[in-house]
Amino acid sequence: MSTHTTATRRATTGLRVAVVGGSLTGPTTALLLLHAGFDDVTLYEAAPASAPLGGGLIGVEHSSLDILDQLGVSQHEFVRYNSETVMDITVCGRRRGSEHRHLYAGRNTTWTLLHQALTRRLPTGILHTGKRVTALTSEHDRPLLHFADGDTATADLVIFADGRASTGRRLLDPHRQLRYAGYVAHRGQSTTTESGLRDFLRFEPTDSGMQFNVAPIPGGTDWTFYLGATPAQYIDFFGAAPARRVFALPQHVTHAARAAVDASAQQYLPDEQAALVHNTTSRMAAAVMDIDPPNRMVWPVGTGHAVLLGDALAPVRPHTARGANNGIEQAAGLTAALSQHRKYGADLTTALHGWQHRYLPAAVAAVQLGPQLGRQYGLGV
Numbered sequence: 001m002s003t004h005t006t007a008t009r010r011a012t013t014g015l016r017v018a019v020v021g022g023s024l025t026g027p028t029t030a031l032l033l034l035h036a037g038f039d040d041v042t043l044y045e046a047a048p049a050s051a052p053l054g055g056g057l058i059g060v061e062h063s064s065l066d067i068l069d070q071l072g073v074s075q076h077e078f079v080r081y082n083s084e085t086v087m088d089i090t091v092c093g094r095r096r097g098s099e100h101r102h103l104y105a106g107r108n109t110t111w112t113l114l115h116q117a118l119t120r121r122l123p124t125g126i127l128h129t130g131k132r133v134t135a136l137t138s139e140h141d142r143p144l145l146h147f148a149d150g151d152t153a154t155a156d157l158v159i160f161a162d163g164r165a166s167t168g169r170r171l172l173d174p175h176r177q178l179r180y181a182g183y184v185a186h187r188g189q190s191t192t193t194e195s196g197l198r199d200f201l202r203f204e205p206t207d208s209g210m211q212f213n214v215a216p217i218p219g220g221t222d223w224t225f226y227l228g229a230t231p232a233q234y235i236d237f238f239g240a241a242p243a244r245r246v247f248a249l250p251q252h253v254t255h256a257a258r259a260a261v262d263a264s265a266q267q268y269l270p271d272e273q274a275a276l277v278h279n280t281t282s283r284m285a286a287a288v289m290d291i292d293p294p295n296r297m298v299w300p301v302g303t304g305h306a307v308l309l310g311d312a313l314a315p316v317r318p319h320t321a322r323g324a325n326n327g328i329e330q331a332a333g334l335t336a337a338l339s340q341h342r343k344y345g346a347d348l349t350t351a352l353h354g355w356q357h358r359y360l361p362a363a364v365a366a367v368q369l370g371p372q373l374g375r376q377y378g379l380g381v
């Protein structure tokens with residue numbers, strides 16, 4: 001594209017947008033904006049391009065699936081098992097008890113499949129990897145991002161989609177800090193496929209506070225085992241405190257963590273599930289964290305703005321199955337508000353506050369739902 005064309009387009013759309021965070025919410029936001037005609041969008045991701053990435057099972061609701069569909073991200077690309085069935089299975093004395101079947105209003109994917117489907121659609125030059133944002137100031141009244149490598153970048157709108165340990169939240173809303181909820185989502189992906197497994201199975205041992213979920217993924221089986229752990233045990237298991245290491249990658253999972261998870265599986269789960277855990281070499285974990293509900297999503301920065309969305313705004317407990325969904329829905333709502341500004345000259349600040357007014361209640365509700373569900377399962381403080 002010639003410099004002249006770029007300058008002309010910029011004059012038309014007017015808004016320079018910086019999106020921070022290249023996981024799920026960030027790429028979805030960037031694609032939605034590009035699709036809506038914004039052509040000055042840059043996506044900054046802290047991890048280098050060479051970083052090994054991967055993540056587990058995620059349930060995506062119809063509202064989010066439809067947003068992805070409208071972007072041309074077809075479900076067939078990231079939903080490999082199209083079961084809508086969830087089986088809740090009680091477990092007593094390591095034996096399967098009652099089973100209750102219900103349907104999920106969405107489909108299961110994995111972080112890896114969805115991330116790949118999104119990022120492969122980003123036009124060349126949009127995604128800048130290895131760019132960790134460290135600060136946000138203003139220059140000539142416009143937001144100015146600072147990066148760990150010394151670079152800076154201006155924007156009219158900064159969209160922080162930088163996850164649970166968000167730098168954006170620390171800068172814009174510093175009083176809302178993560179609190180460890182007292183338990184861990186231990187995750188594993190085995191390369192063996194459980195015969196006949198097509199649905200999402202949720203095992204609920206009746207004699208102890210824990211939960212074990214299992215579902216098929218391409219090439220194997222994904223499981224999540226929620227187990228209590230004191231802060232000291234967390235350090236022993238993953239080498240750092242929960243707030244410092246909210247995600248434990250395979251290289252952080254110690255022998256002590258493996259042994260503790262295997263022992264709980266052996267003590268509480270039926271033989272088949274205990275064996276699945278024991279035979280899984282690839283393991284990760286996420287500390288379950290709480291946070292005060294947000295009371296805003298938009299901040300003025302000079303004459304520009306910064307917003308928080310996705311886990312950066314409101315990290316929620318995994319049982320809510322709302323984290324990725326919230327991010328995708330908020331991104332679509334934000335794009336709608338910005339489009340009204342771009343196409344019809346709607347006042348930008350008013351458009352952003354309208355977006356906040358529509359999406360804040362759902363984020364607050366999801367934050368509040370997490371501890372309720374945890375208590376129901378006997379998990380957490």
Ligand SMILES: Cc1cc2nc3c(=O)[nH]c(=O)nc-3n(C[C@H](O)[C@H](O)[C@H](O)COP(=O)(O)OP(=O)(O)OC[C@H]3O[C@@H](n4cnc5c(N)ncnc54)[C@H](O)[C@@H]3O)c2cc1C
Pocket residue numbers: 020021022023024025026044045046047057058059060111131132133134161162163164165166167185187224286309310311312318320321322323324325326327
């Ligand atoms: C066990 C488990 C099960 C879950 N199940 C579900 C489910 O069923 N349904 C659902 O909707 N959600 C689920 N979730 C939640 C879901 O995974 C998250 O909500 C989702 O990944 C959040 O996406 P995000 O893009 O907002 O943030 P993240 O995925 O946390 O990504 C943030 C990105 O920002 C980057 N970054 C961080 N700091 C900076 C910086 N300073 N500068 C630049 N880049 C930075 C990071 O490297 C990362 O790539 C689950 C989570 C867990 C742990």
